[in-house]
Every structure is written in structure tokens, then in C-alpha cells.
Amino acid sequence: MNPLSVSQLTQQIQQVLESELAPVFWVVGELADFRVAPQGHAYFELVEKQENxxxxxxxxxxxxFNYRTIAAKFESITRTSLKNGMKVLAQVSVNFHPLYGLSITVKDIDPSFSLGERSRIRQETIDRLTREGLLRLNGNLPLPIVIQRIAVISSPTAAGYGDFINQLDQNGYGYQVSHQLFPSLMQGNEAVGTLISALDKILFQSENRTFDAVILIRGGGAQLDLDCFDDYELAKKIAAYPIPVLTGIGHERDETIADLVAHTRLKTPTAVAEFILESFRIFEENLGLSLRRLDRATRSKLREESTKIQQLELRLRGKSMQMLNSNTDRITTLSKRILMGANSTLKIQTVELDNLARGIKKSTKLLLDQQEAKLTFLESQLRQLDPEAIFKRGYTRSEVNGSPIGSGDITEGATLKTYAEKMILTSTITQIEKK
Structure with missing residues (x-):
């Protein structure tokens, strides 16, 4: 075995790469951890992903030196700068350094690829939304006839937002539109998250305050700066949103996917403001037209009903006169009948009253004679019972202590008073004989 040192091994790797590899390659990858150093060099990682x-x-x-040229060219064509998450087609050379390892040096970047890649991803997102039935879901929501209460998603410092609010508040018709801002980033890697968060906040607040529509506005900008509005998650959120969403992203040449799934797409923030104010004007015009139609219809109906009333009045008068004449004849006939009946009844009642009067007179005389005889009889009895009559016949009446004799106990020595016609005798009882 003849072991190599690390430096010897790395030198051999470097020699093989330099001798076997082509000087440059065109490579497709996504920029990650992209940063520009103070010296002007750009550092990054070129990565490949599959489903994240x-x-x-x-x-x-x-x-x-190359970065200045590449960046200027890229921005002039795409109207945006190189940034994280961007897929690029880059011409690179492969380098191997014994100390820093394997790396690539970018010689050129094709901006047309980035634009084409953006279009491909955008079309895939549109196709996916179409398959899922989301593309016109928000567009099917009913939009109020007059849009009076709106939630606005925008950057608070954007000129487009200022123009939008100024046009609403300073409109020459005096229309009042209630608006509330929900701030959000409108470009960059974090824009999608803040846009979705703003939509969630609006939905939460709508439990206590009703919004007629959500307004998503942004001023014009570079085409690639609008990538956040082509994001699937944001588009899905807008499509399934329970409140109509109006967009005014300010990019006239191309529609973003957010424009496609929104209820109504308008070109600019001021166009959205004009659309809202137009709803007031149309409502006011329709209301005026309806009032004029109602006025004409009311006048026509009043004339028609007035004619009917006049005709009914004439018919009623004729019918009334006819009924009055007929009833007058009937009343006259009935009056005569009633008068004849009353006269006949009066004659009958007069005869009956005369008979009753004679009967009463006869009965009264008989009753008076009977009562007079009775009174004469009673008078004779009273006269017979009169003490003066008794006294005149020679009788007397005796009392002891004011009581007739025989009505109480009498003792010897009691005083006895005897009443005669013309005298009163007072005696003393000396002897009492019982019978």
C-alpha cells in the first residue's frame, strides 16, 4: 500500500476534474441562501428539489466583475433582481479547491429561462386550480349592489394605496365608503405568508363587523415581483374565501393567478376605487329611474282609478236614485197601510177601552157600595161598644188602681173608682165575697 496524503488526493481530484470535465456547463437549479458580499461578489447554493x-x-x-454584468442584464429583461427561490439556467464552470472543496463559478445566467419557467409554473398552478374546481369559486359569490364596507390589503406606504384611499374619500359625489386597512407585504419571499395572514385576520374580524368585499391592491412593478400573486396557496385561499375579493394589482399586461381566482379583477388601485364609486352611481341612477317610473306608474294608476271611481259614482248615483224612488213608493204604500192599520187598531182599542171603563165604573160602584155597607155595619158596632153609650143606658165601670175589676188581685181596703155618665165615685172596699 502506498497511502496518499489528503493534499495529494485533492490534487489528483482537481487534475481529473480539470482534464475530464468540459470548461463550462449549462445547469438548471434554484437559488438558495443568495447574498451579495460588501466587495460585490455573490454567494449562493444551487439546489435541486422534487416536491420540496x-x-x-x-x-x-x-x-x-461578472455579477455586475449578469445582474444588470437580468434586471433589464425580467425587471427584477436575482433572489432566493428563483429557478435559473446558469452557465457555470466546475472548480475544486483542496481546502474549500467543490464549487461552481457562474459565467452567465439566461433571463429568458426564468421568465419561461415562471410561465410554466404559473400554468401548472392554473391547471391544478381548474381541476379542483376553485378557479371561479369566489367569482360566484353575490356582490352587494352598493359596496359600502371594505377591508383593504395593501402596504400602508404604497403610493397605490394612497391614491386608492384619496379617490374614495375625496369623491365628488359625497359617497361614504367605510374602509379598514390590513397591512401586508406585497412582494418578496414573505409576501405570501403575510397576505394569507391578512385574509385570516379579516375573516376573524368579520364575525363582529360585516365587510361587503375584500380589496387587494398593489401598484405596478416588475413582472417577477408579482410572483407572490401566482402562489397556489394564496390563490386557493382567495378562491375559497367567503367574501368577494377584488384585485387591483396594477399590472395591465398580464393577469396574475390571484386576478383569475378573484371575484373581480381591475387593472389598478384607482380602477378599484372607481369600480366601488360606480356601484354607488349606478344604484343612485337606478333608484332615480325607479322613482320616476314609480311616479309615472302611480300617476297613471291614479288617473285610471279616478276614472273608475267617477264611473262607479255615476252608476252608484243612478242605482241609488232608482232604489230611492222604489223605496219611496214602498214607504208610501207601507205608510198608508200602517196608518189604516193604526186607525183600525185605535178604533178597536177605543171600543175596548170604553168597555173597560164601563166595567171598571160598574165594578167600582159595586165595590164602593159594599165597602160603604161594611163601614155602616162597623160604625153601628163601634157605637154599641162606645163606653158613652153604655153609660147612657145606666151602666157604670169600676177600676182598682186603674185596672178593671177581675183583671187582678183586689184586697179589702183598696180604693175603688166607679165611672158613670156624669160622675166618678170613689169608694173603699170593706168586704169581698168570692163567687
């Missing part, structure tokens, strides 16, 4: 599983990675760099 890491299959391979290699360290890479772009030296300062």
Missing part, C-alpha cells in the same frame, strides 16, 4: 425534497446542492459564486 432536496435532491442535490452545490456551492456557487459570481465574482464581482
Amino acid at each position: 425534497k432536496l435532491l442535490a446542492k452545490i456551492r456557487g459564486n459570481i465574482w464581482q
Whole structure:
């Protein structure tokens, strides 16, 4: 055995790689841990993933001189800078350093590939949403006729947000729109998470406050800066959202997937504001039109009913006069019948009353004669019982202590008073004989 030192082994590896490998390769990979050093060099890892599983990675760099050229070219075509998560087609040379190991040096990056890759991923996301039946789910929600209460998702410092709020609040019609901002990042790797979080916060708050719509707005920017709005998870969230979502992302040439799944897509934030104000104007115009139609219909109906009332009035008058004349004749006939009947009844009642009067007079005379005879008889009896009559016949009445004799105990020596017609005798009882 002839063992090698580590440096000898690494030198052999370096020699084999330099002699056997081509000077440069075109490699497809995703940028990870991308950073630019103060000296201007770019350092990163080029990785390969499959369903978020890491299959391979290699360290890479772009030296300062090349980075300036590559970055400027990339930004001029894609209108965005190189960043983490971006899939690129890079021309690289393979390097092996005895101390730092295997790495690649980027010579060039094809910006057209990044644009094409973005389109491919975007189409795959659209196809997946279509298969899952989510593409127009939010679009089927009913949108209020007048959008009065809105939740706004935007960056609070964005010019587009300021223009949107100014147009709503300073509208020349005096319409009042209640709006609440839910801040979010609108580009970058963390944008998707903050956008979904804002949607969750709106949904939570809507339990106490009703929102007519959610407004997602962003000003214009580079095409690749809008990648967050093509994210599947964000699109799925918007599609299944229970409140209508209106987008005004400010990119007129292409629709983002967020635009496709939203209820209504508008070009710019100010276009969204105009759409909201238009709902007020249309409602006001329709209301005015309805009021005019109602006024015309009411006037026409009033005229029609007035004519009917006049016709009914004439018919009622004729019918009333006819009934009145008919009833007048009946009343006259009935009056005559009643008068004749009353006269006949009066005559009969008069005869009956005369008969009753004669009967009463006869009965009264008989009763008076009977009572008079009775009174005469009683008078004679009273006269017979009158003490004065007894005294006139020679009889007297005796009393002891004011009581008639025989009504109580009488003792000898008692005083006896005797009443006669013309005198009163007072005697003293000296003897009492029992019978």
C-alpha cells in the first residue's frame, strides 16, 4: 500500500476534474441562501428539489466583475433582481479547491429561462386550480349592489394605496365608503405568508363587523415581483374565501393567478376605487329611474282609478236614485197601510177601552157600595161598644188602681173608682165575697 496524503488526493481530484470535465456547463437549479458580499461578489447554493425534497446542492459564486454584468442584464429583461427561490439556467464552470472543496463559478445566467419557467409554473398552478374546481369559486359569490364596507390589503406606504384611499374619500359625489386597512407585504419571499395572514385576520374580524368585499391592491412593478400573486396557496385561499375579493394589482399586461381566482379583477388601485364609486352611481341612477317610473306608474294608476271611481259614482248615483224612488213608493204604500192599520187598531182599542171603563165604573160602584155597607155595619158596632153609650143606658165601670175589676188581685181596703155618665165615685172596699 502506498497511502496518499489528503493534499495529494485533492490534487489528483482537481487534475481529473480539470482534464475530464468540459470548461463550462449549462445547469438548471434554484437559488438558495443568495447574498451579495460588501466587495460585490455573490454567494449562493444551487439546489435541486422534487416536491420540496432536496435532491442535490452545490456551492456557487459570481465574482464581482461578472455579477455586475449578469445582474444588470437580468434586471433589464425580467425587471427584477436575482433572489432566493428563483429557478435559473446558469452557465457555470466546475472548480475544486483542496481546502474549500467543490464549487461552481457562474459565467452567465439566461433571463429568458426564468421568465419561461415562471410561465410554466404559473400554468401548472392554473391547471391544478381548474381541476379542483376553485378557479371561479369566489367569482360566484353575490356582490352587494352598493359596496359600502371594505377591508383593504395593501402596504400602508404604497403610493397605490394612497391614491386608492384619496379617490374614495375625496369623491365628488359625497359617497361614504367605510374602509379598514390590513397591512401586508406585497412582494418578496414573505409576501405570501403575510397576505394569507391578512385574509385570516379579516375573516376573524368579520364575525363582529360585516365587510361587503375584500380589496387587494398593489401598484405596478416588475413582472417577477408579482410572483407572490401566482402562489397556489394564496390563490386557493382567495378562491375559497367567503367574501368577494377584488384585485387591483396594477399590472395591465398580464393577469396574475390571484386576478383569475378573484371575484373581480381591475387593472389598478384607482380602477378599484372607481369600480366601488360606480356601484354607488349606478344604484343612485337606478333608484332615480325607479322613482320616476314609480311616479309615472302611480300617476297613471291614479288617473285610471279616478276614472273608475267617477264611473262607479255615476252608476252608484243612478242605482241609488232608482232604489230611492222604489223605496219611496214602498214607504208610501207601507205608510198608508200602517196608518189604516193604526186607525183600525185605535178604533178597536177605543171600543175596548170604553168597555173597560164601563166595567171598571160598574165594578167600582159595586165595590164602593159594599165597602160603604161594611163601614155602616162597623160604625153601628163601634157605637154599641162606645163606653158613652153604655153609660147612657145606666151602666157604670169600676177600676182598682186603674185596672178593671177581675183583671187582678183586689184586697179589702183598696180604693175603688166607679165611672158613670156624669160622675166618678170613689169608694173603699170593706168586704169581698168570692163567687
